[in-house]
Amino acid sequence: MYRDQPRRQAGTLSAAHQTPRRFVFVLIENFTLLSFAAAIECLRIANRMAEKPLYDWTVVGDGDVVACSAGSRFQLDGPLGELGRDDTVLICGGVDIQQASTKKLLNWLRREARRGLKMGGLCTASYLMARAGLLDGKRATIHWENHDSFAEEFPEVALTKSVFTIDGTRMTTAGGTSSIDLMLSIIAQDHDEKLANAVADQLIYSSIRTDQDTQRLSVPTRIGVRHPKLSQVIQMMEANIEEPISPSILARDAGMSTRQLERLFRRYLSRSPKRYYMELRLQKARNLLMQTDMTVINVALACGFSSPSHFSKCYRAHYDTTPYRERGSHSSRLSV
Incomplete structure (x- = not known):
């Protein structure tokens, strides 16, 4: 066959x-x-x-x-x-x-x-x-x-x-x-x-990629916004999940003021830089909870949270459940 x-x-x-x-x-x-x-x-x-x-x-x-x-x-x-x-x-x-x-x-x-x-x-x-x-x-x-x-x-x-x-x-x-x-x-x-x-x-495959090509879409394509400084800041955020960078340093490295950075994020992404950064960190945390046996404490540390209690509070606010319950529900689905 x-x-x-x-x-x-x-x-x-x-x-x-x-x-x-x-x-x-x-x-x-x-x-x-x-x-x-x-x-x-x-x-x-x-x-x-x-x-x-x-x-x-x-x-x-x-x-x-x-x-x-x-x-x-x-x-x-x-x-x-x-x-x-x-x-x-x-x-x-x-x-x-x-x-x-x-x-x-x-x-x-x-x-x-x-x-x-x-x-x-x-x-x-x-x-x-x-x-x-x-x-x-x-x-x-x-x-x-x-x-x-x-x-x-x-x-x-x-x-x-x-x-x-x-x-x-x-x-x-x-x-x-x-x-x-x-x-x-x-x-x-x-x-x-x-x-x-x-x-x-x-195959009507018009763009053959090599092992030098990356798998994800570019930041502008993913977020639907083509703004070079916004893309630069998001790339810095994605590269620094375990040790988050402050908005003032992100703004300085992108060549703008903190106030300009705030306006840029609110205009194009309808949220503050701090909120967007938090969502990136929580998404990584969710992936680690679902895909590894890492303890919740280690997941928290890997995603830039200084304490499990702060991590749990932020996770519940975003996903409407705790990290422990998230892992438990995922494990129960796999065992069915």
Whole structure:
């Protein structure tokens, strides 16, 4: 299943590609369908454009059927067995990735990695690779929503905000369409840029990104306002969550007065700089509560709050619940 035949049967492959390169997709429960589909479509189209089978693939996992985060269910080709030495493993992650970190899966990843296989994590699967110790001392990326929790839990990994990374035999992507960028890079490396561009053209993918491109939209695009000084201040805020900068210093570094800074935020964002900064810190705190086992006290400190009581008060005012209840309700949903 999942394989298209080339448009016409080719003759023999070149000496460098006597057999198709095989990818083993590992589907994790609640995986992100877009990341998986984007990757596998690149391989299918590469075969079609080359008019010969450059790539082959199989889909494995723990069990017979796995559901994606959208609810659709996929029949697997096989279990987590021993793979060929030339196989490339791509693990497809998604929501609630911590729940997928089973001992069986982590041991399987470690075993196959010891055999020298190339391994990649799509979307949040970087978390599984890090838990298995496969990213220690490596550059890696993960979906921006999981960036803060990943950085806290795996300080030995050189985490980037890139669309994708390739560091030796380890590959990671940020999720969504970044799978396309990774696969196009692999296709160009395996064959040539002409084929990669042909695949992108078939996908109507007009802007191919590299591992130097960042995953999030620019600040002006995200907030819907194109004001250079406002963007500069917000970037400083986002880069200094654990140790917040005072409005006076933010204003000084942006080349304006504190009063001008206040007017700028109220005009474009309908809130004070202090309020906006607080919302950024609380959003990071919520991500850490949902995605890590950090204590509430450590979450508070990581987000610039000097005391748990102040943190709890601010959190309740913004989210209408306490940090402890937030974590408890999230844990109960996962256990259902």
